[in-house]
């Protein structure tokens with residue numbers, strides 16, 4: 001898988017800082033629903049402060065743990081209703097634990113820590129003690145999570161000593177002692193209450209260090225986050241990435257331009273995470289209000305991308321619905337103030353919309369796609385040279401696209417299969433087989 005065009009880009013240029021990777025991932029998931037990320041940030045704070053009391057960690061290690069703790073409930077986006085935390089944290093915690101574990105293991109660069117998520121709700125007695133590098137940290141994470149939930153729910157009535165009742169059965173003595181210390185040394189719950197914990201998180205994030213290879217993987221993670229909401233949008237996105245990359249090659253873009261286009265295409269629709277699925281997948285014409293809401297996905301993503309990433313990448317990504325004659329959105333840019341990379345993504349996105357399957361309409365045939373593109377050219381909406389380049393190599397490009405999307409989606413679909421195996425087995429035997 002690693003050697004293919006889709007997975008093995010081998011990017012080397014720095015377009016985003018490690019800290020901004022974290023912020024972008026967090027804020028992208030917040031578009032979907034902010035609650036698991038707000039909870040994750042607060043758990044991350046408690047967890048890091050408890051680890052600080054334990055001692056022996058470098059700052060960059062704490063930063064890694066903060067990333068993991070913030071994402072610890074990421075699986076719930078796929079497996080549960082966001083409003084029903086009681087269900088996924090207490091009644092049936094294994095669903096989101098298993099999906100989160102698999103997502104982190106196979107999609108993100110955090111695979112070595114992913115098991116912490118699998119065991120974050122099983123209680124100290126069930127956390128593996130052998131062959132598990134992060135056994136102790138998982139015990140601590142598990143208490144940090146519970147402390148955040150109860151502190152949030154009980155308000156004034158919260159007493160962190162309440163967890164002592166489950167000492168040795170659900171929480172480890174070490175973790176409980178560390179929570180005591182974190183309260184004494186850092187007054188952690190007060191910092192959660194007055195929100196000042198956020199400044200401290202900011203300080204930890206300064207130490208985040210990811211390699212360029214990790215960053216590229218995180219950029220792909222951002223795209224795969226789209227699949228947490230809608231499989232169709234993810235398939236569209238993978239298709240656009242393939243078409244844009246192949247067009248960049250055909251049009252002899254410089255390596256730097258191709259890279260920027262590639263990153264922009266990965267994230268160009270993350271704003272769609274803020275749009276309700278019933279609008280995205282509506283098998284009918286949208287009302288004017290719904291169209292306005294749908295269009296807002298570009299503004300929403302621009303808000304979280306700006307100042308966090310190379311500005312060329314942001315401007316390519318956010319111009320994917322613009323048209324050369326000024327009829328596009330959100331800015332109504334015209335060809336005079338658009339770049340070739342922006343024009344390539346517009347065409348890749350348009351072809352994707354025409355060729356990807358929808359439950360409510362058939363996909364367009366090659367002849368129909370070509371006719372539509374010719375009409376768009378004569379109406380002055382899309383770049384003629386790029387569109388002609390695409391039409392001239394239609395079969396070659398679309399065959400390659402099919403191969404590459406299949407590969408990416410196989411990997412993504414195998415997550416669902418693994419989920420069914422691991423969770424199904426747990427349901428039957430109450431044993432976790434990773």
Ligand SMILES: [Fe+2]
Nearest residue numbers: 039073089145
């Ligand atoms: Fe949680």
Ligand SMILES: [Fe+2]
Nearest residue numbers: 072073089121
């Ligand atoms: Fe959880």
Ligand SMILES: [Fe+2]
Nearest residue numbers: 268269320321
């Ligand atoms: Fe879009």
